[in-house]
Amino acid sequence: MTKASDLLVRALEQEGVNYVFGIPGEENLDFLDSLSRSQKIQLILTRHEQAAGFMAATYGRLTGKAGVCMATLGPGATNLTTAAAYAQLGGMPMLMITGQKPIKSSKQGRFQILDVVEMMRPITKYAQQIVSGDNIPSRVREALRLAEEEKPGAVHLELPEDIAAEETQQYPVQPSMVRRAVAExxxxxxxxxxxxxxxxxxxxxxxxxxxxxxxxxxxxxxxxxxxxxxxxxxxxxxxxxxxxxxxxxxxxxxxxxxxxxxxxxxxxxxxxxxxxxxxxxxxxxxxxxxxxxxxxxxxxxxxxxxxxxxxxxxxxxxxxxxxxxxxxxxxxxxxxxxxxxxxxxxxxxxxxxxxxxxxKKHHDANIAKGEDDQRFPIYPQYLVAQVRRVMPDDGIICLDNGIYKIWFARNYSAHSSNTVLLDNALASMGAGLPSAMAAHLVYPERKVMAICGDGGFMMNSQELETAVRLKMNLSCLILNDSSYGMIRWKQANMGFADWGLQYGNPDFVKYAESYGAQGHRITSSAQLGPLLEQCLNSEGVHLIDCPVDYSENDQILNYSIKQLSAAI
CATH class of the missing domain: 3.40.50.1220 (TPP-binding domain)
Known part of the structure; x- marks a missing residue:
């Protein structure tokens, strides 16, 4: 006889799972105990479930194998929903495992209980509650098959506390060899x-x-x-x-x-x-x-x-x-x-x-324009050129969501697949740093840089502690304009007053240092390239506070480019 939670871990091992990202709760303790004895799967304990989901989704994007994340019931599960939509829309294979109160008997009434399976169903390819330990092998195989099948996406399994503690005689299902159908x-x-x-x-x-x-x-x-x-x-x-x-x-x-x-x-x-x-x-x-x-x-x-x-x-x-x-x-x-x-x-x-x-001739000339503009705060075109200069061909940049995403998508020359990780599907803020952390786990030998707006960075900035604790080598470049710059750009384009989108930031250098990371601040354009290079070639977690000048975004992106291209 095998404990059901042990069988779940064995089934994940059979599927080649290397990491489980997340935050356990009381209802996950059987699964956590089983995971502690695994020789093949490492628990990546995060500081927020959303970040765990972003990491799992990015792992899936980079490997083609479903990333796995876990959370408890109620608020833990609801915190995964943004990451579920991120993976589902973005075509990234991901399996979410959430806990639940006992389903055969409960002494706590409806405390923390939501219908998580029904909540997940509209934003996943597959969502099921496991109602018997005997069902674990087939449920895991089906969930991962669907997650990885084109178009990849998110799947969800709920493991109630009493089912996790059951005894079972079942064994993991051997994954089948699947080849994609060829075109007619x-x-x-x-x-x-x-x-x-x-x-x-x-x-x-x-x-x-x-x-x-x-x-x-x-x-x-x-x-x-x-x-x-x-x-x-x-x-x-x-x-x-x-x-x-x-x-x-x-x-x-x-x-x-x-x-x-x-x-x-x-x-x-x-x-x-x-x-x-x-x-x-x-x-x-x-x-x-x-x-x-x-x-x-x-x-x-x-x-x-x-x-x-x-x-x-x-x-x-x-x-x-x-x-x-x-x-x-x-x-x-x-x-x-x-x-x-x-x-x-x-x-x-x-x-x-x-x-x-x-x-093409006009396109290339326009891309080069502004690359040598050394104004301070940093000009976006100069910023992109400096990042491209210091990143090796296989280096990975992981963008959060903001106005700079347009500049990098347009001006940054990608030299190979999946070296520019951005989200143009859900376009969620907060994914930049977690994505970079997942990229480092998949490719520990490659240079990885998270590029985040100050707004997006602060949505999952707590994961600096996770990166430091795991002794990761990565850099996080914060583009600091003390506002939600993308929305300010849209606000200007729509003719509205510049209002309601500015805020204050912490001292990012001290903030990084409080987590045990190394903090840096850009104070001149000449400093940018050398500092980026230094951080990329040094061990540990580096946070770089870089003031940016977005004052010409509206004129360039909404008017100048359109006028120049229309004249061809």
Missing amino acids: EKAVRIAVERIATARSPILVIGAGANRKLTSKVLTQLVDDFAIPFATTQLGKGVIDERHPLFMGCTALSAGDFVHRAIEAADLIINVGHDVIEKPPFFMRHGQREDASEDDPNNPVEVPEGTQVIHISFRSAEVDPVYFPQLEVIGDIANAIWQIKSGLAEGPRPNWDFARMKAV
């Missing part, structure tokens, strides 16, 4: 024909393409056939952005140079598109009167007659602005390989990319 040959053949006969195709790379093998075959396709490509924010780095055919990232919704390149195409090959992200272009049946190029909330419209090919693991979620004429559904890497092979069998296509190359 006929759909691939039609895609090849349309690409070969297009006048000027373009690849638009989205979140679903951010997989290692997909990156390899897409790079081969671009190299072999010289097809220009652009990315969404979640598609950054799938192909090295130093490539001469990189047209840019759709960091802005509309009116940027990259949108001019998309407009120049008569065929858009949309790879790994997910409607969770703001679409980088509008499709239309006829002239739209509600979509203006001057409206930053509306992406670019492609000319009528432009065809769209959807290549993804799942069929397109059709909405008023996205209804592709051809879908190639199956393993993306295999589909791209088939298309590349099909193109190689025919005559070399006669494409014309003169318009896109002209746009």
